Amino acid sequence: MVFVDLDDGPEHPVYPGVGFITIPELSWWGFESPHDIVEVGQRVTCQFLGFDTHLGEARLSLRAARPDPLRAFANEHRVGDVLPGTVTKVVPFGVFVRVGGPxxxxxxxxxxxxxxxxxxxxxxxxxxxxxxxxxxxxxIALAWR
Known part of the structure; x- marks a missing residue:
């Protein structure tokens, strides 16, 4: 979890003016550590997801404040499109292939x-x-060409 000091945010009973970003809400992409995405002291712009009145916590999302790369991919490509790719991982049930950036x-x-x-x-x-x-x-489901 990442703590965010809010400029003008709701009061938290233990951490006044603090919001929280859960790990899945940090980025659209996979990462090893939250430090790969944000650094202490870094200024960020987040989307407000909601306020937990029971816990007094502002839930935030860094990834929601950025365009969804999968939706952009879907706007540019259709079923049947042939793409070059690179094998990234071989697992017992199939092969992951990088197509279109990450x-x-x-x-x-x-x-x-x-x-x-x-x-x-x-x-x-x-x-x-x-x-x-x-x-x-x-x-994204793929087949060999």
């Missing part, structure tokens, strides 16, 4: 027609086709 999609293992599974390693360039973009579930 966005990743998944090619399920049960799909055939692509490279040999044993040859798939992180960093390998591949070509994929979009089979689904689900902004609500935050997923």
């Amino acid at each position: 966005l990743e999609g998944l090619v399920h293992r049960d799909l055939s027609g692509g490279p040999e599974w044993d040859a798939l390693v992180p960093g390998l360039p591949v070509t994929v086709v979009i089979t689904e973009i689900d902004c609500d579930r935050r997923r």
Whole structure:
């Protein structure tokens, strides 16, 4: 959790003028530590999510104050688009492929027609086709091209 000193915020019974950003609300992207996103003393602009009257806490979101990269991707691409990508991770159920900046999609293992599974390693360039973009579930489904 990240504590934010509010310029003009509601009073907190223990930490007056403090808001809170939970880890998932820090960024659209994955990260190792909150220090990868913010530093102590850094000035930030957040979106107000709500106020917990029971705990007296202002809930904030740093990521909601920035454009959603998946929605931007969905506005630019459609099912059937062919994209270059790079394998980022091979897992028992499939392969994650980076497409469009840091966005990743998944090619399920049960799909055939692509490279040999044993040859798939992180960093390998591949070509994929979009089979689904689900902004609500935050997923991009891919197949081999």
